[in-house]
Each structure stands twice: as structure tokens, then as C-alpha cells.
Amino acid sequence: MAEKIEKEAKFYIRDLENIERKIKDLGGVNIQPRVFESNLRFDTPKGKLVASYQVLRLRLDTRARLTYKGPSDPNSEVSARLEYEVEISDLTTGRHILEALGYQVVTIYEKYRTSYALDDVEISLDEMPFGSFMEIEGADKQHIQQMADRLDLNWENRSALSYLRIFSQVKERLGLSIRDLTFENFSELEIQPAHLQLSHAD
Numbered sequence: 001m002a003e004k005i006e007k008e009a010k011f012y013i014r015d016l017e018n019i020e021r022k023i024k025d026l027g028g029v030n031i032q033p034r035v036f037e038s039n040l041r042f043d044t045p046k047g048k049l050v051a052s053y054q055v056l057r058l059r060l061d062t063r064a065r066l067t068y069k070g071p072s073d074p075n076s077e078v079s080a081r082l083e084y085e086v087e088i089s090d091l092t093t094g095r096h097i098l099e100a101l102g103y104q105v106v107t108i109y110e111k112y113r114t115s116y117a118l119d120d121v122e123i124s125l126d127e128m129p130f131g132s133f134m135e136i137e138g139a140d141k142q143h144i145q146q147m148a149d150r151l152d153l154n155w156e157n158r159s160a161l162s163y164l165r166i167f168s169q170v171k172e173r174l175g176l177s178i179r180d181l182t183f184e185n186f187s188e189l190e191i192q193p194a195h196l197q198l199s200h201a202d
Contacts, residue, residue, distance in 0.1 A: 006069070006083040007076070008137040009144050009158040011201035012193070016125055016132040019202060022151050023116050023123055031122070032115035037061040039110070040095065041164065042103040055162075056103060061113070064091040072160065078141045079160045107164060109181035121147045128163060129186035130170055130196065148201075157201040170195050 013019055040058040043049045049056055055069035070082035088094045095105070112127040121138040138144040148155050159166070167181045173195045178185045193199060 004083055005080055006137065007078050007080045007140060007144065008135050009078045009148065010133055010135050010161070011148070011153050011158055012196065012198040013125075013132045013134050014200040014202050016127065016134070019134060019151060020114070020116075020125055023118060026118055026150060028116035028118040028123065030114070031117045032062075032113065034112055034114040035061045037111050037113050038108065040091075040105050041107040041109065042098050043106045044102060045104060047106075050106075056098070058088075058091055058094050058098070060091045064088050064094065066094055076141070078144055078158070079162075107167075107180060109163060109167070110183055111163070118147065119143075123147070126163075129181055129183045130167070130189075130191040133163075151202075153201040154199075155201075157199045159198055166196055166198070169197050173197075 038060045042056040042058070053071035055067065057067045057069075059065045059067060065085055065087050067083065067085045073080040110129065114125045116123045116125075120143050121136050124135045124137070126133045126135065136144045136147050138147065145155055148158070161169075163181065170176070170191065171178065174189070
């Protein structure tokens with residue numbers, strides 16, 4: 001099991017390929033080739049975890065992982081929250097265990113992710129059903145902002161919101177009743193920055 005304080009900044013990206021070229025030019029090392037990722041978000045029937053800003057998640061990409069995240073630090077300039085994560089051998093069994101304990105899947109969300117290591121940070125390039133994003137994760141705000149500057153990103157346009165929080169805003173803006181953040185659910189939708197309430201950082 002891994003325990004850490006996850007510190008990261010999220011950026012809405014117009015041209016993900018251009019950002020990836022910049023990362024490579026700066027010497028970024030690919031630590032995870034592009035992979036499809038499926039996430040199952042769990043909660044109690046009364047929504048106790050969401051109400052207390054906690055996350056219980058099963059993730060499947062090249063491996064299966066169980067993750068818990070605590071509430072974000074409201075005083076941090078980047079997203080900062082306690083995270084516990086453990087790799088499990090079988091996602092289906094993990095789901096059965098959580099459901100036996102009274103949790104249920106409340107949202108499924110998908111993305112394609114490519115990850116790089118560069119100096120002291122990890123950079124994730126995410127293709128979401130509603131657009132392209134990148135996350136810079138580092139030891140502190142200074143390291144994260146320095147990397148954002150090196151990649152010519154507008155620091156003021158960073159977001160501390162989770163993908164599911166952005167999803168919630170999109171649903172509200174467009175009057176959507178869908179539960180899951182999947183590529184199929186967004187295949188017929190044209191998503192604009194105004195729907196996300198975000199501005200591009202590149």
C-alpha cells in the first residue's frame with residue numbers, strides 16, 4: 001500500500017500533441033504509454049463519501065488498483081489531498097468486496113492516459129470524453145509551477161477540480177441526465193470551454 005499527499009495541478013489543453021513534443025524536447029521519459037483507463041467510483045447509498053469530499057475508487061488500466069482520497073486542502077494553491085493506493089489482483093473481486101460492505105458504483109468514468117517523468121514531477125496527458133487535459137504532480141506548488149512555466153502554460157488557468165466535478169458542471173450546463181463519463185455518452189456532443197467553465201492553458 002502506498003500513502004502520500006497527492007499534490008497536482010490540472011490544465012485544460014487545446015493541443016495535446018504539441019505539449020507532448022515539448023515534454024520530449026525537455027527530456028521527458030515516457031513511464032506509461034497511452035492506455036485506456038476505466039474507473040469505478042463508489043459511495044454509500046446516501047452519498048456519504050461525496051458529501052465529505054472523499055473518494056473510493058477502483059481503477060483498471062494495465063493493472064487494477066484500489067484508491068482512497070481524503071478531502072482537498074482548501075488552503076493549497078494546487079490540489080493537495082491524502083491518498084492511499086494498493087494494487088489488487090482482480091478488479092471484479094475488489095468490486096464484490098466493496099459492494100458486500102455496502103458501497104455501490106455511483107459513476108464510471110473513462111480516459112486515455114500517457115505519463116511522463118521529467119525532473120522532479122510526473123506529467124499525465126489525459127484524453128477525456130469532454131476534452132484534453134494534463135496534470136502535473138510534484139512535491140510542492142513551486143515544482144509544479146516551474147514545470148508549467150517551462151511548458152509555456154498559463155498558471156492562472158489551472159484547475160483544482162476533479163474530472164468528476166468538471167463532469168458535474170458539464171451536465172448542469174447542458175442539462176444532461178447521464179450517470180457515467182464515458183466516450184460513448186459524449187460521442188454526439190460538442191463540448192466547448194464554456195461548458196467546462198475552463199480556459200485553455202496552452
